[in-house]
Amino acid sequence: MSTILYNANSSLVPRFQRKVKLKNDPIAAQVGGASFESSHAKNSPEYLRELAQSVYPDPLRSRITQMDYHRLTVHAFFALVFKNFVSSWFGPKIPSTNQDFLTDLFSAVDQLIDHFENHSFDWERLVLDDIPFVIIRHFQVFKEGSNSFARDPAFLNASSFICSLANSESKLEATLLKSLYENLICGKILNSIANPDLVLEVLNKLLTSVNQRSQSSPVNVKRKTGDLKLMFSSLFQGQSPRQLQRPFAYRYLFTCLKKMTSFERRRPLLYCICKYGQQIAIKLPVVDRIMYRLFRENIVDRVSTRSRASLIFNKLRQLVFPTDICMGPPRVALNEAQRQALRLECQQNLHKLVSQYRIDLFLGLTDKDLHDFVALLSMDQRSNRDLMQRILTCVVAHSC
DSSP, rough: OOOOOOOOOOHHHHHHHHHTTTGGOOOHHTSOOOOOOOOOTTTSSSHHHHHHHTTTTGGGHHHHTTTHHHHHHHHHHHHHOOOOOOHGGGGTBBBBBOOOOHHHHHHHHHHHHHHHOOOOOOHIIIIIIIHHHHHHHHHHHHHHOOOGGOOOOOHHHHHHHHHTTTTTOHHHHHHHHHHHIIIIIIIIIIIHHHHHHHHHHHHHHHHHHHHHHHHOOOOHHHHHHHHHHHHHHTTTTSSGGGGGGGGGGGSHHHHHHHHHTTTHHHHHHHHHHHHHHHHHHHHHEEEEEEEEHHHHHHIIIIHHHHHHHHHHHHHHHHHHHSSSSSOOOOOOOOOHHHHHHHHHHHHHHHHHHHTTTTTTHHEEEEHHHHHHHHHHHTTTTTHHHHHHHHHHHHHHHOOO
């Protein structure tokens, strides 16, 4: 990184601004509501390639051209982050047009992608133990009215780890990277995503999609029977998987569900049967194999693919940067009537889902429980943001 003097009050700044005529700066000229212009379809490889090349310095064009689609989706998102919150520094605050820092940021993102692609995640511990614990702990803190997450050592350690992947020897550059992660990504961007109205809209669309898919795709008994035969035949081949070191029935996910639904109070007889079933399952390794195999095929194999990650980054980019130029304006707050209608629709779609899979009968859930759950998500933006921060910190911790 070039040696620069960060001093917004320096007399060099206005002199530099006049010299380079920042009034014609592309970012400043594009803020007025226009969208990124490209002759290619949105989110196509060519579109994302042009988007990334419009932000990063010219020497990186060849590297961007050679990228595959999945890597491009990540770089396109971070390119817009850097365009809005890094490129705008040069001139208004820093009297320099040197773009070495953008090159370093590009390399840092590239190293981050390589690290996550090559790292072997313990998905069983992450999804079945740690994330459920984070969720339970978050709601306990929320009920207590405490909120000290910004000083949580785990959050600060995650920030330090992300910055360490850049392998930067510059203290100034490391400080800027740390600020980007803590104050921008985990602050401003997550805060915009955590808007209660937006959370409900996303949840409502997700529930609607799941309900429609389940209604339009009836169960294929023959195919399911074939899948079960294949699964059972493979259970008795080879050695026990590493996950069997801890029985599936002892995973914290079940404790989380019990605490959130008060299962032992609502269904005491069924809870007793489940506890006996838990002890039986622990003594039968084949049951663990079945449960872990189902978890792998239905959760991990669908979530951990590169195509799924690409879809997430595309959706995230469209959510945060609707025009693919600048960060979207603050959402117009819904009035009380609109908010109530959204809550009701979300509650109805949630009721369809739990009724379809008989979850309400098994756990003893009522309409009031669904109403309280929707109300909890729409209650506090800061609480939603902190929960997202905690989950992100948990994922980063598993990548160490």
